[in-house]
Amino acid sequence: MITLEHVYWLTGLMMLGVAIINARDATNPRRLNNTAFWGIYALTFLAGTHLPDIANGFLVIGMVLVASIRGLGQGKKESATREEREASARAWGNKLFIPALTIPLVTVLGTILFKKINVNGSPIVDLKQVTVISLAIATLIALAVGMAMLRPPLLAPIKEARRLLDAVGWAAVLPQMLAALGALFAIAGVGNVVTGIAERWIPLDNALVVVMTYAIGMAVFTMIMGNAFAAFPVMTAGIGLPLIVQRFGGDPTIMAAIGMLSGFCGTLMTPMAANFNIVPTALLELPDENAVIKVQIPTALMLLAANILLMYFLVFRH
Numbered sequence: 001m002i003t004l005e006h007v008y009w010l011t012g013l014m015m016l017g018v019a020i021i022n023a024r025d026a027t028n029p030r031r032l033n034n035t036a037f038w039g040i041y042a043l044t045f046l047a048g049t050h051l052p053d054i055a056n057g058f059l060v061i062g063m064v065l066v067a068s069i070r071g072l073g074q075g076k077k078e079s080a081t082r083e084e085r086e087a088s089a090r091a092w093g094n095k096l097f098i099p100a101l102t103i104p105l106v107t108v109l110g111t112i113l114f115k116k117i118n119v120n121g122s123p124i125v126d127l128k129q130v131t132v133i134s135l136a137i138a139t140l141i142a143l144a145v146g147m148a149m150l151r152p153p154l155l156a157p158i159k160e161a162r163r164l165l166d167a168v169g170w171a172a173v174l175p176q177m178l179a180a181l182g183a184l185f186a187i188a189g190v191g192n193v194v195t196g197i198a199e200r201w202i203p204l205d206n207a208l209v210v211v212m213t214y215a216i217g218m219a220v221f222t223m224i225m226g227n228a229f230a231a232f233p234v235m236t237a238g239i240g241l242p243l244i245v246q247r248f249g250g251d252p253t254i255m256a257a258i259g260m261l262s263g264f265c266g267t268l269m270t271p272m273a274a275n276f277n278i279v280p281t282a283l284l285e286l287p288d289e290n291a292v293i294k295v296q297i298p299t300a301l302m303l304l305a306a307n308i309l310l311m312y313f314l315v316f317r318h
Contacts, residue, residue: 002125005049007136012045017158018165022075030073034166037066041173060177067170074166088150099146103138110134171274178227186233194238207248211312214239218259219266219304226272228263235259250315258311265307268300269293 019039022031040063048056089096111134114125125133143157165172194217204210217239221231240259244250267273270293277292288294 001122002133004126004129004132007129007133008045008049010136010140012042014158014161015039015042015045018042018162021155021159021162022166025075028073028075028166030070031075033066033070034072037063037072037170038165040066063170063173072166072169074163092150095149098149099142102142102145103135106138106141107131107134110137168279171279174274175227175229178225178230181225181230183233185230186237190234190238192238194234204243204247207244207316208312210239210243210248211315212308214244214255214259215262215304215308215311218263219269219300222263222266223270223272226267226270226274228260228267231263231266232256232260235263244315248316251317254315255311258307258315262304262307262311265300265304268296268303 015038019035019037019042022028022034022038025031028034040059044056044059048059051059111131114123114130114134115127117124147157202209202213204213214235217235218228218231221235222228225231236256236259240255241252244255245252267276271278271290277296278289281289281292286292
């Protein structure tokens with residue numbers, strides 16, 4: 001059976017490849033830092049499940065130290081020149097979207113079909129992680145499609161992965177770290193603290209007020225944490241489950257789905273979501289580092305208002 005552990009191994013192998021490419025790049029003055037950073041990150045995926053928690057903690061601290069001491073750098077080697085890329089783009093045109101569109105298509109199909117496929121009475125994938133596993137398989141298929149179409153050198157995918165990860169830098173691991181931090185907050189009982197504050201200062205005898213508190217709380221906490229996955233366990237434990245579900249009888253599935261969308265509205269409005277809002281600005285060399293956030297704020301607020309209304313009218317219908 002294919003499990004999430006296999007996805008971890010796949011990710012770890014990619015990170016290991018990125019570390020090796022960095023180690024061989026003499027044009028990067030900080031190649032040893034990059035090699036150590038991505039090498040440690042690869043180890044967390046390849047062996048993290050089998051290591052004690054304290055060992056994984058030291059690995060994370062090691063990554064922080066590597067990124068803090070002299071920081072990460074970028075090499076000057078490119079697999080293709082700008083002129084070559086532009087010529088290839090003109091030649092292929094909109095067909096370049098085929099590999100990218102393969103990923104969502106195969107992911108959706110896999111999510112549906114894998115639930116129905118059994119071998120000797122057992123599913124071929126872990127049904128609890130079927131979407132993530134389908135996404136990993138879809139990525140491999142999209143890679144194969146791209147390689148068949150474009151016929152680049154065999155090492156081009158890992159070299160391009162290295163180029164992108166080095167450009168993004170430490171922010172590439174931010175979503176995973178913040179998601180883990182959210183889980184720690186939930187275990188530490190931050191959700192109970194949120195419940196206490198909400199019950200003291202907000203009239204929670206009204207279902208609409210509870211929904212607004214949960215949705216806006218998801219957005220605000222996401223803005224603070226920089227990641228909706230970090231906000232979700234805290235706000236759901238503090239507001240969602242005890243009030244929307246248990247007190248007012250709301251549907252937990254609908255609450256969770258729209259709650260996450262509310263959190264994503266916060267993602268659009270915070271520099272803490274560096275990989276979404278700061279990195280693109282840096283890659284595009286925009287003069288205003290908050291340019292992306294400023295453009296997204298009106299859309300984020302309208303979406304948040306829409307999510308509040310959707311949750312209120314849908315979550316209590318059974």
